[in-house]
Amino acid sequence: MIASYLKKTWWKYIIGVLFLIAVDLLQLIPPRLTGRLVDIVKSNDANENTLLIFILGILAAAGGMMLSRFWWRYFIIGTAHRFSHYARLTLFGKLLTLTQDFYDRMLTGDLMARFTNDINAVRMMLGPAVVMATDAVVLTVITVFAMGKFVSWRLTLLASIPLPFLVLVSLTFGKMIHNRFKKVQEGFSEVTHGAEESISGVRVIKTFAVEDRMEKRYSDVSRRYFEAQMSLIKVWGLFFPLINMIGASASLIALVLGGRMVIYGQISLGEFITFNQYLGMLVWPMMAVGWVLNIIQRSRASYKRIMEILKVKPSVKEPEKPVDVVIKGNVEVKDLNFAYPNTDQLVLKDVNTMIKAGQFVGIAGRTGSGKSTFVKLLLKLYPVERGRIFFEGVDINDISSEHLRKYITYVPQESFLFSTSVEKNIAFPVGEIEENEIKFYAQVAAVHDDIVELPHGYKTVVGERGVTLSGGQKQRVTLARGLVKRSPIIILDDSLSAVDAQTEEAIISHLRESVLGSTLIVVSHRLRVLSRADIIYVFDDGRIVEAGHHNDLVERDGLYKRMYELQTLEESFERDGGTNG
Ligand SMILES: Nc1ncnc2c1ncn2[C@@H]1O[C@H](COP(=O)(O)OP(=O)(O)O)[C@@H](O)[C@H]1O
Ligand SMILES: [Mg+2]
Known part of the structure; x- marks a missing residue:
């Protein structure tokens, strides 16, 4: 289903990715200009005109980024949302063709989860994950290149040492998050199904006065869902501080080594500033690698669940050459x-x-x-x-x-x-x-x-x-x-x-x-x-x-006669209020 969708929309992704790359390139300009400006100001070569030129340059870059950001969002995220629409219609159309035995065995809540959660997970892969993957590759390559080219390859190498740990952390956490997310999804299905069943069966529950038991049962289901959510939250809670710490250690290396290089005149103060800004820009793409892997994992599971439905063959086959018979009632x-x-x-x-x-x-x-x-x-x-x-x-x-x-x-x-x-x-x-x-x-x-x-x-x-x-x-x-x-x-x-x-x-x-x-x-x-x-x-x-x-049937000594006699007897009881004694 994704393939047939991409066949029609691949060009939108190309345009979106081009805008994304434009943003990444434009992003390199302000740090570079800021650094140069610092150096010029420091060397007392600056007048108000140079200042104005630099400011206009930064503004132009910012303006360009603004426009490009709008368009990549429009093309990539928009196309992903259109996929959800397409997937919902495809799924719905399929459901209309499926036969009774499919519905005999399928839970409504489970179907609903495929319509909502699963389609959403796949959308994440076709939207945000595409953006992150592009960003991760492009930003890393050009930022590292800019850091080495404009400042110092040695410093770039040393300050980058902690960065691969970012990938590692988001990768392992991605796995944990995926597993816990799966539990959350199962919990969601249980919770909706449980509520739905109790609400439809509320009369039965009331007449048997088993509210307590039903409440207990539902509370167990709901608690399991809650606990699944909590265990997911805990992983998320650890994830971000870890990322921050690794980012901070990279900054620390840059500060110590870069500072020394400034003191010994190997790089200028402006270059030092540029470098630090670039370094900050690298944290995100490193993290994105893990994110993307996580999203891909999630959505692959979801996609499988959606395809499971789409692959169900209606057990009733439609004729290849249907006969348009006018049915009169024979x-x-x-x-x-x-x-x-x-x-x-x-x-x-x-x-x-x-x-x-x-x-x-x-x-x-x-x-x-x-x-x-x-x-x-x-x-x-x-x-x-x-x-x-x-x-x-x-x-x-x-x-x-x-x-x-x-x-x-x-x-x-x-x-x-x-x-x-x-x-x-x-x-x-x-x-x-x-x-x-x-x-x-x-x-x-x-x-x-x-x-x-x-x-x-x-x-x-x-x-x-x-x-x-x-x-x-x-x-x-x-x-x-x-x-x-x-x-x-x-x-x-x-x-x-x-x-x-x-x-x-x-x-x-x-x-x-x-x-x-x-x-x-x-x-x-x-x-x-x-x-x-x-x-x-x-x-x-x-x-x-x-x-x-x-x-004829009541004359014959068979099942019909027996059933009929029984009913007549019951009716006479009902008529006489059951008291004909
Ligand atoms: N969807 C189904 N799957 C499997 N067995 C079924 C299904 N529906 C009914 N049956 C079984 O088929 C038999 C006949 O059921 P049914 O046709 O509903 O009887 P009636 O309408 O005469 O009460 C029963 O034994 C019932 O359990
Ligand atoms: Mg029946």
Whole structure:
């Protein structure tokens, strides 16, 4: 990813580096001029004009540096920030292509860390590290050259003796910092994940009254993060004083030896001043070497983490030559066996169905019998081998996911609403629609009356940053959102489980009329809801064990009948308040 980015932007780095070198060269001028001025003043050759010339010279150098500094920052740091933007978009685009099984195993906090910390670390390498590396090389070479050429090679050599220690110190510290930084990053991931989980699960925590335990657990996580930060701070805290000390010892050598050279007339006072200023300028590039190595280490780890995501292959392959079939609602499933990716337990076994456009298909079965898996496969959320699932006779593997999902509405049991108005949530699949239409679908989903009761009606903001809807309300808004798509296949996966039985029955039978012509596949654990289905498939342990009309199935002595009797019994208990004794 970096390579493809640099292919487009390398010239910006060239320009930036040229400006950087310009700054480094210009930086040599003021110390040299100051030294010369001192010597001229000392020899009493100076008048106000010479003074003015020197001052103008220094000012000109300063002005040139100012401009050049602006431009290298613009070109190098700016380009690095543009990389972050590019990397975020690349990563985000990739996330949109990844399939369900990726999200089944990935932590949100971990993904977030890659979006923030890791991209940032790589940016450091493409920005500040480029600047430091250039500076380190250029400044060292030209400063050392200037010191030797303008003052004394011998003094340069001797005063430089402590300087390699600067590299050594920042190198070893760089390593330590890198390791501790890694711990800090892990801690960050833990802390965000821990908080996120507790906040989403706050109701569970409260109902079990385990606040103390959760607090303790979170406090451990947070403490680990804090301690990781502290151990990083300690290294930083030692690092700078050490650097200062080494710099000071170089100055000391220069002062003692250089001072003697001035006394014995080997160099002038002005040259001595120039030398000391140059020496001060060398501390930074020496340190920069260590810094750069540190940044490179960090960002290499980060880059690897980013590339890990970019290299994930979606487990569902998109067809090379997709067939643009117009889907009307005919679905055929032949001898379908299925195990989730990276598992070997068959969750669906020999499943066969023949669904005709416009049919109302019911799916029943106990929890864990494979109902959700079955409908998710119709959506191509997981890979299916060829010759198993067909839409209008076309193999699902020959239809692109995007194309397929244009024709299918899927309403899962777990409803998720965005933090925006009810209206916008319902209009989400199409972006923009008429108010009447929104209202119409809300009525079909039997949630209109609930919505008008909300503080701002359809404009009420819901979700994390707004009003909390009840589970049943959320499910019904989610259903309305699905219906807005008006697709030829509508799949409701137990999507009204939090709504009471009568309302669910009413919604489904009303829904049937308003989406006439569409294939309606309804998974429900309330069998009465399915009583008007054209056909009901009964799943048990991944197999379809019975199929037929409600009336036939209750006649047959099978699983469906047993489930139905149990439900009727429960309902009569509920009706009589459980006290029919
Ligand atoms: N993402 C997944 N990875 C692995 N196994 C799964 C996954 N989702 C569901 N399963 C397993 O597949 C089986 C069927 O689950 P599911 O289709 O959700 O049943 P149902 O919807 O009928 O309750 C269960 O044993 C469940 O544990
Ligand atoms: Mg399910």
